[in-house]
Structures are given as structure tokens and as C-alpha cells.
Amino acid sequence: MPILKVFLQEILFRQDLRDRFKEQLSEIMLARSRGIVEHFRKQGKVVQYPVADIIRFASTVVIGYVLFRYLVAPELEWDDERDVDITVDLIMHGLTPREFT
DSSP states (O other), rough: HHHHHHHHHHHHHHHHHHHHHHHIIHHHHHHHHHHHHHHHHHHHHHHOHHHHHHHHHHHHHHHHHHIIIIIIOOTSSHHHHHHHHHHHHHHHHHHHHOOOO
């Protein structure tokens, strides 16, 4: 966790680190994410938004969860299995009122 905190702090202020991160990781992540979105789109499980928008939205939810879970409030009691289910449900259905199973 201390390494992650330092990384996040440094990447916010250092352009050279942002460039390296983007170069080395974003291409891999985008290609894999694009494949996942297209797979579920073919099954009719994903809306016809642009792929980049779907990836951005899902990434925002996941990164927000990770930051809150490990940096903001790691001392809270967490049920990781339930939290993953809720996160996936949020990505798939948004905040539309319905019963969560």
C-alpha cells in the first residue's frame, strides 16, 4: 500500500511517469478491455455505446472502489465478494432502482 500511495502521488505530478505508464500499460489494458466489451456486446449484454466510453465508465467505477477500499478507508470491515458483486451490478445496471440479489 505505501508503494501504491507513492506511485499515485508521483504520477499526478510527473509527466514522465504518466507518459511511461500510458506507454506500457494503457495499450495492453485498452486492447484487452476492448476484446471483453466486444465479446459481451456480441452476446447482447452490453449497450451500443462507443467502446472507449464503456471502458472509461467501468474503469472509473473499479478504480474508485479500489482507491476507497485500500487508500481512503482500509480500516472498515469489507466483504470483498459482496462488494465485487455490487460493483459488477452497478456497471451492468447503473443506479436504476431494483432488488439486488
